[in-house]
Amino acid sequence: MDPLDLVGAEPGPARTILFDGRPVPALPGQTLAAALWADGVLAWRTTRNGGRPRGAFCGIGQCFDCLATVNGRPNQRLCLLLAEPGDTVTTQEGHGHADLEV
Numbered sequence: 001m002d003p004l005d006l007v008g009a010e011p012g013p014a015r016t017i018l019f020d021g022r023p024v025p026a027l028p029g030q031t032l033a034a035a036l037w038a039d040g041v042l043a044w045r046t047t048r049n050g051g052r053p054r055g056a057f058c059g060i061g062q063c064f065d066c067l068a069t070v071n072g073r074p075n076q077r078l079c080l081l082l083a084e085p086g087d088t089v090t091t092q093e094g095h096g097h098a099d100l101e102v
Helices: 032-038
Strands: 015-019 022-026 067-070 073-077 088-090
Touching: 015 032, 022 032
Parallel strands: 015 088
Antiparallel strands: 015 022, 067 073, 067 088
């Protein structure tokens, strides 16, 4: 495909994910972090000590600030996961569980 073919490309229709029980639109190809950012959500985890809010920081999966629980699995890096229809993301407190899966 010629890169010029992409000029003016339009994404497909948005799909819906849930964040803490509320619907959030996500475009095809968007990561979960990008979909939340686009909807105005900047934090989806709190730190173990002090409960400080965290969200995406590096955006490439290196810093682990974007951890959240996705479809019941804690410690998922939202900057690396593509949003799929029906995904459920919940705010994670601290490291999620004692058996840290990172």
